[in-house]
Amino acid sequence: MKEPECDDVTLQDFVDGWLDAAQEGRVREHLAACARCRAEERQLRRLLARVAELPRTVAPPHDLWPGVAARLGGRRASPPAEVETIERPRRARSWNVRRWVLQTAAAIVFTALGAALGRLIPDAGETTAAAVRPASSSAFAAAETEYLRAKDALWLVAASRRDELSPVTMEIVRRNLVLIDEAIWELRQALAADPGNPHLESLLLAQHRRGLDLLRRLSARSA
Amino acid sequence: MRRCWRASAALLAVLAPLAAGAQTEVERRVPARAEGTVEIVNVAGSLVVSGWDREEVEVTGTLGRGIDALVVRAVRGEVKVEAEPGRSGHQGSAHLEVRVPHRSRVAVETVSAEVLVAGLEGELDVESISGPVEVEGDPSAVAVETVSGDVTVRRARGRVAVETVNGRITIEGGRDLRAQSVSGAIVVDGAGEVERAELGVVSGRILFAAALARGAEARLSSHSGAVEVALPGASAARFDVSSFSGRITNELGPPAEKAGRFTPEHKLVFGSGDARVHVETFSGSVTLRKR
Amino acid sequence: MGAEVEEPRTNESRIAPQDDASWVERAQDGDVTAFEELYRRHAGRVYALCLRMCGNAQEAEERTQDAFVRAWEKLGSFRGRSLFSSWLHRLTVNVVLGGWRRQGRRRDRVVPFDEAAGEPPEAAAPPPSWGDAVDLERAVAALPAGARTVFVLYDVEGYQHQEIAEMTGLAVGTCKAQLHRARQLLRKALES
Numbered sequence: 185m186k187e188p189e190c191d192d193v194t195l196q197d198f199v200d201g202w203l204d205a206a207q208e209g210r211v212r213e214h215l216a217a218c219a220r221c222r223a224e225e226r227q228l229r230r231l232l233a234r235v236a237e238l239p240r241t242v243a244p245p246h247d248l249w250p251g252v253a254a255r256l257g258g259r260r261a262s263p264p265a266e267v268e269t270i271e272r273p274r275r276a277r278s279w280n281v282r283r284w285v286l287q288t289a290a291a292i293v294f295t296a297l298g299a300a301l302g303r304l305i306p307d308a309g310e311t312t313a314a315a316v317r318p319a320s321s322s323a324f325a326a327a328e329t330e331y332l333r334a335k336d337a338l339w340l341v342a343a344s345r346r347d348e349l350s351p352v353t354m355e356i357v358r359r360n361l362v363l364i365d366e367a368i369w370e371l372r373q374a375l376a377a378d379p380g381n382p383h384l385e386s387l388l389l390a391q392h393r394r395g396l397d398l399l400r401r402l403s404a405r406s407a
Numbered sequence: 408m409r410r411c412w413r414a415s416a417a418l419l420a421v422l423a424p425l426a427a428g429a430q431t432e433v434e435r436r437v438p439a440r441a442e443g444t445v446e447i448v449n450v451a452g453s454l455v456v457s458g459w460d461r462e463e464v465e466v467t468g469t470l471g472r473g474i475d476a477l478v479v480r481a482v483r484g485e486v487k488v489e490a491e492p493g494r495s496g497h498q499g500s501a502h503l504e505v506r507v508p509h510r511s512r513v514a515v516e517t518v519s520a521e522v523l524v525a526g527l528e529g530e531l532d533v534e535s536i537s538g539p540v541e542v543e544g545d546p547s548a549v550a551v552e553t554v555s556g557d558v559t560v561r562r563a564r565g566r567v568a569v570e571t572v573n574g575r576i577t578i579e580g581g582r583d584l585r586a587q588s589v590s591g592a593i594v595v596d597g598a599g600e601v602e603r604a605e606l607g608v609v610s611g612r613i614l615f616a617a618a619l620a621r622g623a624e625a626r627l628s629s630h631s632g633a634v635e636v637a638l639p640g641a642s643a644a645r646f647d648v649s650s651f652s653g654r655i656t657n658e659l660g661p662p663a664e665k666a667g668r669f670t671p672e673h674k675l676v677f678g679s680g681d682a683r684v685h686v687e688t689f690s691g692s693v694t695l696r697k698r
Numbered sequence: 699m700g701a702e703v704e705e706p707r708t709n710e711s712r713i714a715p716q717d718d719a720s721w722v723e724r725a726q727d728g729d730v731t732a733f734e735e736l737y738r739r740h741a742g743r744v745y746a747l748c749l750r751m752c753g754n755a756q757e758a759e760e761r762t763q764d765a766f767v768r769a770w771e772k773l774g775s776f777r778g779r780s781l782f783s784s785w786l787h788r789l790t791v792n793v794v795l796g797g798w799r800r801q802g803r804r805r806d807r808v809v810p811f812d813e814a815a816g817e818p819p820e821a822a823a824p825p826p827s828w829g830d831a832v833d834l835e836r837a838v839a840a841l842p843a844g845a846r847t848v849f850v851l852y853d854v855e856g857y858q859h860q861e862i863a864e865m866t867g868l869a870v871g872t873c874k875a876q877l878h879r880a881r882q883l884l885r886k887a888l889e890s
Contacts, residue, residue: 196878231885234834235853241742242749248759249737252766256730332729350518353536356555360572360589362735363610367630369720370689374651384651387689391630394609398572398589401552 190214190221199228247351324385331392357402364395431470433477433503439464440484442529445507448489448516451538452500458509458526464488465506473499513546528564539574549581557591573611582620592632601625608632612691616698619643623682629691636684637698644682646695649674653688658696718782726773733773737766740783744790750850751794753839761797765790791851791865798843837887841880848873849880 197203198211215222371388375381439445441462447454452471459465464486466479475493480486490501500520507513507527514532515522524531525543533540535553542549544562551558551569558569559577567581573590579597584604586593591611595604600620606613609630616637619625623644627634633653638644641660648655648663655663660677678684686693718739724732744765749758769786776785838846847866851857852873857865859873866873 192882193874193878196874196881227885228881231881231888232853234888238834238854240746242746243742244745244759244762245755248741248745248763248766249734251763252737252770253730253734255763255767256733256770350536353554356573358734358738360609361731363590365724365731365735367609367689369724370630374689383649383687387630387687390607390628391609394587394589394607401554401570 190218192224195221195224196228199225199232324389327389328392331389331396357398361395361398364391364398367391368395430472433466433468433470435466435477435479437464437479437481437486438462438484439481439486439508439511441508442510442512443484443486443508444512444514445485445505446487446514446516447503447505448487449501449503449520450490450492450499450517451519452490453502453521454515454517454523455504456513456515456522456524456527457504457506458511458528459506460509461506462508463506464508466503468501468503470501471499474501475499477501477503544580590632619680619682619684621681624685625683626685627687629688631688631690633692633694634686634688635694635696636686637696638684639698641678642680644678644680644684645676646678646684646686647674647676648684648686648693648695650686650688650691650693652690653692656692656694656696658694660695719778722773722776722778722782725770726776733770736769736782740786741766743783744786747787747790747850747855748794750835750838750854751791751847753841753843753846761790761794764797765793768793787855788865791855791857795847795866833888834884837884840887841883845876845880845883848876849884852877853881 194203194207194211198208203211215225368388368391371384371391375384375388378384439462445456445464447456462484464479464481466477466488470477470490473493474490476491478487478489478491486507488503488505490499490503492499509526510529511527512529512532513524513527515524516534517538518536519538520535521538522533522535522540523543524533524541524546527544527546529546530548531542531546531550533549533551533553535551535556537553537555539557540551540553540559542551542560542563545564547564548566549560549563549568550566551560553570553574554572555574556571557575557577558571559579560567560569560581561579563578563581565581566583566585567578568585569576569578570586571588571591574588575591576586576588576593578584578586578593578595580599582600582602584595584601584606586595586605587607588611589609591608592614593606593608593611594614595601595606596614596616599618600623601617602620602623604615604617604623604625604627606615606626607628610632611629612632613627613629613634614637615625615627615635619638625644627636638659643659646660648657655675657663657675657677661675663675686695718736721732721735721739725736741762745758745762748761748765749755752758752761765786769789772789776782838849841849848862848868851862851865852859859870859877862868862873863870868876
């Protein structure tokens, strides 16, 4: 039987801990005397305990990132126009044809990198400190900027292909790109503490190069 | 004109159209050149390539659901073998055994098929995504690229070049070794005399345990992965080891001294051999020990 | 010789527990890869929030994407005074509420704060792994939009009434009443 002094919103505030000491005292008194409100309180606490156990995260039923990535292009310095040509043939006729299209596109992106990189970046296998070529800091910064731009462009290419690439492969690649990025981050920190250190610059460019290489391979492939 | 005619006359196309869903046994044989090129495309399933003494390519095996046809073409002795997926969009798989003239140059393309190559003396080139690749021997040169497949080269005579993303790389033969991975391990162990080695990782580990030829040069680089070098002793090479923050443990020569926080921090140069061993890491530890 | 080299098959452990600050900083510089990392870290929480607020998976997916696109656009205004996650969740709530406002009177959820809110939207089909929570999730999805919104923000997400009032434009008293109604309806649904 609901008594006149039964007030569910106040009881809710009591359970939620919003009442001051005096108000709390009054509710306790009432609870001691009112079976209906005691049951109400018990059930409310039981519900809240269940709610507290709800998972905090729910994985989306499929990867929503490609849809997000497709809408980010505008704000960034836009990727080279060549990227467009890759997106058009959504379903190329065969594996080989698709591959060819992608390889060509990736090649275009790379050509667009220009000669500045060629001067600065050691060839594969010459990435150790012993093979560091002298590069001024501004030249280094320029090379790094170019790398980042190329990586973004290639990553957008790769992301746009995602529904055609195996999700497992994409995830492996993504995680490994994260590893490379972490390495780059650490090297940047070290460089900040020791600006112009050619060993660190060489290690940093080597990591950029590695990330780029991975993206290039990814863009040139379908799985 | 005449050349065209000859080319088309020599074109031998064998098509095996299949009923969808069926497992189909196949057996094809075409003429090939002793040192020609054999290109094999099998997206999924398995593939065994072995060399033999005949100037022929033989393909046997089974084609699974989703594979429309096995196409074997021989043009002037150059052979292309392809398990062609159907239009259904489902990925089909095939299990193929391909015998090739042992001095052929072989190129394999796959996504997830397991690849095993044995008894080949020509060059080998494998592109894969996730399938394991094993090379038993004895190609003159090996190049393998994969994302997550493990790569094992047991025997090879010359150049071995392997790139993975997180697949493990094991090399037990070859004289000129190049291996790169992001997070996969690179193990060079039990190889013959190595003349040149370039091994690089980000977070994967490197184990380099090999005999060095006179004047050999080995460059090992890692960001955070540990590097372990096992050689007969300090006389095996001139060592140049540096790490920015990784610990260097040297059982072959003098202990590493900390030089400074940066500029490389730990640097160690020692040894008397005429070979060169360069090791560089950012934070990965370096261990030099006796083999 | 023959020493085993331990290899990390997956790199999970290396990237999981790390704070967002460096990624945020790089994303603020326009690094898409860094922003994707932030997406990967937070998509599950954002999607869960959208799913529970919207009560259906399709809308939740759209709002999740909208939220990340908005986050990318607004990233420059994030000053690091709160956790990135708090900022992102708050922004997500605004995106969902804003979406409803824009949809106008077309749907019942626009009048979410009216006691007479129409019939509940179709319940989301939760993934089977939710186990015991399935009934509760269904019941939440079946709540009238107004009650559901306040319930999700208060009981699940942990916002205070005052904050919810600011976000939704409701009076604090109305929030409390909606919360009470939601809890009552949930109890009834779970008992039956």
